[in-house]
Amino acid sequence: MNLVIRKREESLGWGVLVVYLGALALAFCVCALLLKMSGKPGFGGLAILFRGAFGQTYALLDGLVKAIPIFLCALGVALSFRMQVWNIGAEGQFALGAVGATWAALTFPGLPGVALMPLMLLCAMLAGAAWGAIPAALRLRLGVSEVISSLMLNYIGILLLEYLVFGVWKDPASFGFPMTAEFASGGQIARILPGVLGKLHWGLLACPVAGVAYWVLLSRTRLGFEIAAAGEGERVARYAQLPYGFLVFFVMGLGGALSGLAGSIETSATLGRLQPTIMVGYGYTAIVVAWLARLRPWAIAFTAYLLAAFRVGGEVMQLELQVPAAFGPIMEGAILLCVLAGQFFLTYSVSLRPSPKAARPAPPANDANDAAKGARS
């Protein structure tokens, strides 16, 4: 029997759901196996994770709070992925957004909230966009791969944030802890209904706004069409006279702005000040989310929430089972790899075919050759 692999002519329909669920199930089996191998209950551990993630109202709300920055960063990277520009730098752009917002909050503490808050968001988006524009410029001018440069800029961005928090912006009243002074109340994003909805804050509003804007941009505008068309490669872009360089700047800049926005919301809403602890890898999770969701906004929203919930549940599991913190990223990785492998079946069909009856080709009937080979080896 031979395996025959063919490209699908028609999409799978409901089979897509089966493939995704199967891939998720496989990923969980891998995780359970890993837990088992480290001496913890395998599926029992996963049960604790699920209970921690979805078992209580406050856990659900906590997941939603964590999903906000992940969703915004994921939209940012998805925009560049649409054009086959590989922005791996959401984490650094997130850090720069936090820095930009903090600068505005610390420089203009006296401004009323209606003025300070938009200023903070604007500064954050500009800082994030500038950080995203660097890899774009390097790629267009010097041919540097944006994968490498945007990834490395993450570390520079995080170190810049730490430099500021440990030095220039350190709060004198912080007893030596690396943190800035708390923002004025106008610089803090309020919670929606503190008693009822827990830590859920008004930053949530940014998600539908950004999500709808992303959808409109890509499906209804000329610019969005040009981004998708440029994703077919530079040759097609040149033939169709697309402004390729501008588009690279645009997707990297806007993507950076979205990640920056996420950074400012996280700083302002959950901490009310800048601390190095806000860097927990949302920018990397966002890449996983964008890819799993195949760049579609609704799927990004759903996946962002799912992975945020797993983060919440993972923390509970860490506490109860004493598993290392690295288990969270390991799980994300397992899910990503399984789903990517599963996506193969969306593009290709695999079937079995009986092997041809014809005789195998005879090897060169030349004894001298074989003798020569024998002598050499």
Added chain:
Amino acid sequence: MDERKHTGSPLGTPHGARPDARTDIGTDLGIGDVLPQVRLTGVTKRFGNVLANDGISLSIMPGRIKALLGENGAGKSTLMAMLAGRFKPDEGRIEVAGKAVDFASPREAIAAGIGMVYQHFMLVENMTVAENVLLGQEGGFFLNPAEMRRVVGGLAERYGLPIDPGARVGDLSMGERQRVEILKLLHRESQVLIFDEPTAVLTPLEAEALFAALRAMSAQGKAIVFISHKLEEVLSVADEIAILRRGRIEGEFLASEVHSPAELARRMVGRDVVLEIDRDEVSAGRMVLDVKHLSGEGLEDVSLDLKRGEILAIVGVAGNGQQQLVEVVCGIAEPQAGEVSILGKSWADFFHSRGWKGELAWIPEDRAGLATGRGLSLTDNLLLTTREGFAHGQWLERGRASETTRGIVRDNDVRPGRIEAQAWQLSGGNLQKFVLGRELYREPRLIVAEQPTQGLDVSATEAVWQRLLESRRTAGVLLVTGDLSEALQLADRVAVMFRGRVMGLFPVTDTAQVERIGSLMAGLRD
């Protein structure tokens, strides 16, 4: 073996008068008792509707160099890919050393002693020559670098392929890398070595060295197949020449029977009429393209002009500057020296203020990777060059674009008729009909069409020809083609290119000049 059909009369070629040239070369040479290393009988390969190889019979003899000559798209690569185990023939049989084979993979072809040197080398740049040659077949577990170098050095000496076995491949020139590829095959005891346009990447000096090595290998009993469309080369190195045209062997003869490159060129392009088309006269209008003394980027002093109502065909063997000319006319490359004016404007003015409608349309040779985005739907592919017509500021009228796409698909009989289909799901002919429909929707006044019917079946070819002839009413057409029959049927005038120059530009009605096209393509003015 003698069933090869001729669809038309060759253009004054002597081989029509010499039927023996078409018989099996093995018996013809009086070496019928020598077993061919490879014998193909009636090999046929289809891709969808397109017949890439049509009943090909060919014998490859040990100790001989056989050149396979043909234009791009004639089916050379498909034929060799079947020999190398990458495709399976739909019909016919392949025998190696007298035994029928059915390769399921390139590995099996290599095991049967058939090796191929591709245009793009497959070498590990960070490894030495010796390591590359022996990669995957070192024998024992432990490597012995000195012994490896000795083996490879010996092999290189035996076949006259001078190379330092210890050198890193990344440091080598293209010619040296090619030698490494050849050594790989020789080390695997390949009895048949196939070279796919081996001189494309070589300097003239390196090419000479390669020819010497080819002769040395054939003198030691290897069967060599040499694929090319360069005429002089073929004449200087080959023992036997087979001409492939539109998927068929259109002639097979000894190199010594051919007296000049011009004769070979005539045999290669042929003039068989596959399809007749009615062509009414359209009166010429305003000048749409005027090229004066264009030079640089491989072009030398090219001058030509084109008026509305006219088709000007650029013919010549591929790689003689046609590509560069098209790139300048279509705005991809800037003219280095000389003047180009399009629709009455200078090149710079035209491309600075270029609009989507009523100006220039380009139908490139590469319809799947340049004219369309593989992963885009037909509607998106329509928008690729017409988006300005469907945009109000930033808003794109997708509904109207879909409606227009549906119209183009219907009027041009593009199958499948779904506008959601992505470009890669269409066959070459249907994609070409779509591209043509899209470009004509832009109501261009200058059309550049490169090899517009290459790889298409007869009905698609007819549809494309019809549309091009119709478009003369509103436009001038620059038709770049390697198919002389197409040029003579469609064009009003023909320009022959050789090494970046226009060797001649004349109306197709000038029969004396038309007879000389073969010579002009080979670079001979008289």
